[in-house]
Amino acid sequence: MKIDESQPPGYTAEKDALAKRMRRIEGQVRGVGRMIEEDTYCIDVLTQISAINAALHAVGVTLLHDHMSHCVADAARESPEAGEAKLAEASAAIARLIKS
Amino acid sequence: MKIDESQPPGYTAEKDALAKRMRRIEGQVRGVGRMIEEDTYCIDVLTQISAINAALHAVGVTLLHDHMSHCVADAARESPEAGEAKLAEASAAIARLIKS
Amino acid sequence: MKIDESQPPGYTAEKDALAKRMRRIEGQVRGVGRMIEEDTYCIDVLTQISAINAALHAVGVTLLHDHMSHCVADAARESPEAGEAKLAEASAAIARLIKS
Amino acid sequence: MKIDESQPPGYTAEKDALAKRMRRIEGQVRGVGRMIEEDTYCIDVLTQISAINAALHAVGVTLLHDHMSHCVADAARESPEAGEAKLAEASAAIARLIKS
Numbered sequence: 001m002k003i004d005e006s007q008p009p010g011y012t013a014e015k016d017a018l019a020k021r022m023r024r025i026e027g028q029v030r031g032v033g034r035m036i037e038e039d040t041y042c043i044d045v046l047t048q049i050s051a052i053n054a055a056l057h058a059v060g061v062t063l064l065h066d067h068m069s070h071c072v073a074d075a076a077r078e079s080p081e082a083g084e085a086k087l088a089e090a091s092a093a094i095a096r097l098i099k100s
Numbered sequence: 101m102k103i104d105e106s107q108p109p110g111y112t113a114e115k116d117a118l119a120k121r122m123r124r125i126e127g128q129v130r131g132v133g134r135m136i137e138e139d140t141y142c143i144d145v146l147t148q149i150s151a152i153n154a155a156l157h158a159v160g161v162t163l164l165h166d167h168m169s170h171c172v173a174d175a176a177r178e179s180p181e182a183g184e185a186k187l188a189e190a191s192a193a194i195a196r197l198i199k200s
Numbered sequence: 201m202k203i204d205e206s207q208p209p210g211y212t213a214e215k216d217a218l219a220k221r222m223r224r225i226e227g228q229v230r231g232v233g234r235m236i237e238e239d240t241y242c243i244d245v246l247t248q249i250s251a252i253n254a255a256l257h258a259v260g261v262t263l264l265h266d267h268m269s270h271c272v273a274d275a276a277r278e279s280p281e282a283g284e285a286k287l288a289e290a291s292a293a294i295a296r297l298i299k300s
Numbered sequence: 301m302k303i304d305e306s307q308p309p310g311y312t313a314e315k316d317a318l319a320k321r322m323r324r325i326e327g328q329v330r331g332v333g334r335m336i337e338e339d340t341y342c343i344d345v346l347t348q349i350s351a352i353n354a355a356l357h358a359v360g361v362t363l364l365h366d367h368m369s370h371c372v373a374d375a376a377r378e379s380p381e382a383g384e385a386k387l388a389e390a391s392a393a394i395a396r397l398i399k400s
Contacts, residue, residue: 065387
């Protein structure tokens with residue numbers, strides 16, 4: 001369903017901020033691994049896992065926003081069919097994000 | 101609400117397996133950071149984020165199961181009040197996990 | 201995996217409150233149907249759908265809490281195997297609730 | 301943040317199908333209320349609640365798709381600012397749907 005990927009993705013302007021957020025999440029995940037190795041109380045580990053999930057969802061929503069603002073909008077300007085194909089692809093990604 | 105944390109947490113038997121799963125998730129998060137730095141197509145990044153969320157939720161459900169099988173059950177044997185307090189704490193963690 | 205269902209379910213004490221909450225949710229769902237028929241602005245319909253999902257999840261967490269407090273605890277008193285079977289069943293229900 | 305609501309919402313073409321899906325969900329919610337009143341086994345009630353949540357999320361994704369395909373696209377044609385405002389509003393709705 002991908003129509004044109006030769007252009008830079010929609011999140012280009014925020015690339016550094018997003019990469020930084022992912023490094024922070026990576027540190028949180030490493031922290032949970034350490035908590036498990038150090039026999040941390042289960043509920044505290046679960047609280048941290050919920051925080052990581054929320055952070056990942058927030059990155060996902062930012063990526064989606066930028067994707068719709070650029071890739072989907074560009075495709076819609078190209079042709080209604082191209083726009084609709086991109087939108088269907090984005091909707092499927094939203095459905096996956098909601099389920100995860 | 102924490103009653104007794106002097107004992108090892110309920111996930112002791114699976115500690116190595118859980119720590120290993122967290123290291124794999126850490127690698128997936130690092131991979132998403134790299135995808136963003138390499139301008140990977142947004143939808144592919146989102147698919148990977150959904151996969152990480154699902155993996156984290158699965159670890160959370162395993163931790164919850166072990167917690168209820170050990171900490172909550174031990175507390176319930178101690179006294180109905182202690183068991184109920186642990187269960188209320190676990191229910192709050194489930195609610196946070198569902199929202200995240 | 202169901203072991204003994206001859207007893208009343210764990211939520212008996214709160215049955216009326218839970219049935220009342222479900223009637224309120226039923227009214228909210230009917231309201232969304234009406235909003236759609238009256239061409240209500242999409243975002244307002246979505247806000248209402250999110251509120252219904254949150255209300256359903258809250259009922260789910262209450263049911264789970266009562267289930268673990270009664271059915272799972274009773275099974276654990278019967279035998280460790282019966283307790284573990286009930287707990288595995290509850291964990292699978294938690295996983296389904298998280299995904300939904 | 302709502303810019304122009306004088307037009308029919310984006311889901312007009314599928315209005316009947318969506319209203320029908322909401323009536324089916326309303327019946328499922330009423331069914332859960334009845335299950336609770338009839339002391340149905342907790343896990344079976346939870347399975348049904350998960351099914352309703354999934355059905356509501358699916359309606360939400362359909363509404364979002366139609367909203368982006370019409371309202372957001374129309375606003376973007378009007379002006380970049382109008383398009384961006386509608387998109388920010390849609391992203392906030394997606395974030396609420398993910399959390400619910």
